[in-house]
Amino acid sequence: MSATDTGVEPSPVQNISAAYTRVTRQYQQILDRWTPHIMYRWLGTAGILSLFFLRIVLSQGWFIDAYAIYLLNLLLAFLQPKFDPSLQEDLLADEIEEGGTPMTSPLPSARDDEFRPFVRRLPEWQFWLSATRATLIAIGCTLFEMFDVPVYWPILVVYFFVLFALTMRRQIQHMIKYKYVPFDIGRKARYGSR
Known part of the structure; x- marks a missing residue:
């Protein structure tokens, strides 16, 4: 009607x-x-990100927009497990002290060798969508002169790389300590003669 x-x-x-x-x-x-x-999808996002950085280099401006701390946070959330084993260990220790039954960890440990798949804190789809949106918004910001905040860009570059190195070092140490790999490296195991 x-x-x-x-x-x-x-x-x-x-x-x-x-x-x-x-x-x-x-x-x-x-x-x-x-x-x-x-x-x-990821090739498209890499292309958009390349266009954005090309715009920054050619225009010699908008260095604050290129400061990709949001993308770094997305990457760290993508690499972290949804259930942090260090928090699970703390909860397990508290429950054992109180005389309760211990909880199981989402990642395999020495006590429990059962396979549990790696569940990310930020799924790949959300990581891609958020990174692409952030890049498109940053490109949009370069169209307006009011977002071109004057800043000494070498300091931003050095600060970003130092921040990246420190956070990734901490994340890699966490992965080694709790024995998980957030990537699917290699092929799946195939059974049979072929």
């Missing part, structure tokens, strides 16, 4: 709401089509 059938015209708010719903539905359909194409 349409608006002309009832004789009542839709209000401007209803028109805006319907248009917004239509746009969000189309946006979700596009994202759903891109979901299985992991390599192409």
Whole structure:
């Protein structure tokens, strides 16, 4: 039943709401089509990021926008397990002290060698989507002069690399201590003669 059938015209708010719903539905359909194409999604994001850095280098501005601390936080969340084993050990020790039954850790340990898959704190899809959105917003910021904050860029570059090295060192030590690898390295085990 349409608006002309009832004789009542839709209000401007209803028109805006319907248009917004239509746009969000189309946006979700596009994202759903891109979901299985992991390599192409990441290549596209790398291309967008390259264009952004090229824009920064050629324009000699917007160095604050290029300071990718948000992307570093996304990377760290992607590399971390959803259930932190160090927190699980603390909870386990507290329960044993109180005389309760011990909880199981989501990662294999010396006490329990059962395989448990690595569950990320930030799934790959959310990592890609957030990184792509952040890069597109940063490119959008370079279109406006008000976002070009004057800063001595070599300090930002050195600070970013020092911050990256320190956080990755801590993360790698955590991975070694709790014996997990956040990447699927190599092929899956295949059984049989072929």
